[in-house]
Amino acid sequence: MKHLLKMLDLTSAEVIDILNLADQLKYEQKHGIPHKILEGKSLGLIFEKASTRTRVSFEVGMYQLGGQPIFLTSKDMQIGRGEPVQDTARVLSRYLDGIMIRTFEQKEVEDLANYGSIPIINGLTDFCHPCQILADLMTIREFKGKLDGLKMCFIGDGNNMMNSLIVGALKTGMSIAVACPEGYEPHPDVLAFAKEYGDKFSMFRTPREAVVDADVVITDVWASMGQEGEAEKRKKAFDGYQVNAELMALAKPDAMVQHCLPAHRGEEITEDVFEAHADEIFEEAENRLHAQKAVMVRCLGDDK
Numbered sequence: 555m556k557h558l559l560k561m562l563d564l565t566s567a568e569v570i571d572i573l574n575l576a577d578q579l580k581y582e583q584k585h586g587i588p589h590k591i592l593e594g595k596s597l598g599l600i601f602e603k604a605s606t607r608t609r610v611s612f613e614v615g616m617y618q619l620g621g622q623p624i625f626l627t628s629k630d631m632q633i634g635r636g637e638p639v640q641d642t643a644r645v646l647s648r649y650l651d652g653i654m655i656r657t658f659e660q661k662e663v664e665d666l667a668n669y670g671s672i673p674i675i676n677g678l679t680d681f682c683h684p685c686q687i688l689a690d691l692m693t694i695r696e697f698k699g700k701l702d703g704l705k706m707c708f709i710g711d712g713n714n715m716m717n718s719l720i721v722g723a724l725k726t727g728m729s730i731a732v733a734c735p736e737g738y739e740p741h742p743d744v745l746a747f748a749k750e751y752g753d754k755f756s757m758f759r760t761p762r763e764a765v766v767d768a769d770v771v772i773t774d775v776w777a778s779m780g781q782e783g784e785a786e787k788r789k790k791a792f793d794g795y796q797v798n799a800e801l802m803a804l805a806k807p808d809a810m811v812q813h814c815l816p817a818h819r820g821e822e823i824t825e826d827v828f829e830a831h832a833d834e835i836f837e838e839a840e841n842r843l844h845a846q847k848a849v850m851v852r853c854l855g856d857d858k
């Protein structure tokens with residue numbers, strides 16, 4: 555695997571391979587078995603948006619793999635003053651062994667990959683969040699013992715999370731039903747991809763229709779990073795798109811809940827549902843570390 559730019563680029567076999575390696579690395583870390591697979595390597599972490607989980611899990615993950623993470627905020631880099639991404643990519647390729655970038659436009663990530671000569675890992679764009687989805691799939695498989703044949707349900711905005719979950723679920727044999735208000739649908743490229751999977755993908759206007767018999771229910775904030783100015787408008791648009799006890803009653807009795815975090819209790823999810831599923835949600839947060847270590851090994855490792 556050269557890069558991780560978006561879930562659409564991965565084959566089903568590559569997704570499963572990352573999940574298997576993530577499980578192995580998690581086991582090794584829990585049992586004190588060192589795995590300094592990336593000794594001597596450096597990974598730049600470029601952040602153009604805020605982060606808690608992504609930053610810390612990449613930094614700690616790179617350290618555990620024997621490598622060096624370098625935290626870079628765009629506001630402290632020349633890229634933040636207008637230096638073209640094409641030049642930044644070619645310069646950083648001469649120092650680093652890989653770059654993780656969190657930014658707005660997917661094109662910026664693709665440009666880094668096209669102009670640079672080192673692996674690029676997408677740490678979230680407006681279009682997708684592949685690292686998060688790999689951790690989500692890892693967590694679902696951990697709790698349910700399998701992915702194939704399960705039903706995922708996503709309630710809310712057709713944002714980076716919904717886009718990536720649709721692709722990730724379908725590539726691993728799950729079916730997925732989503733519910734979103736008019737005007738907040740997933741990206742057309744994702745809808746085109748999902749079309750190939752027939753009735754394994756379905757899109758509804760009401761959460762009640764989407765959640766029926768779901769094995770896993772997922773939601774995300776109504777206003778993503780960069781959309782803070784639309785928060786009030788979005789609160790109105792997403793009225794009724796809350797994951798609450800009444801909605802969960804329509805899912806399978808043993809349905810699990812995932813949330814990439816940060817969560818807005820009382821908006822997209824109620825406090826009681828969040829707390830009832832806190833073990834699953836915080837395991838998901840932990841699994842960012844293990845899944846991303848697997849991604850780093852596959853992208854930066856010598857035996858890729």
Ligand code: CP
Nearest residue numbers: 605606607608814815
């Ligand atoms: N879920 C996630 O990506 O969290 P951060 O924004 O804290 O990195």
Ligand code: NVA
Nearest residue numbers: 713774778779814815
């Ligand atoms: N959709 C959210 C995810 C945060 C991890 C955002 O883009 O802000």
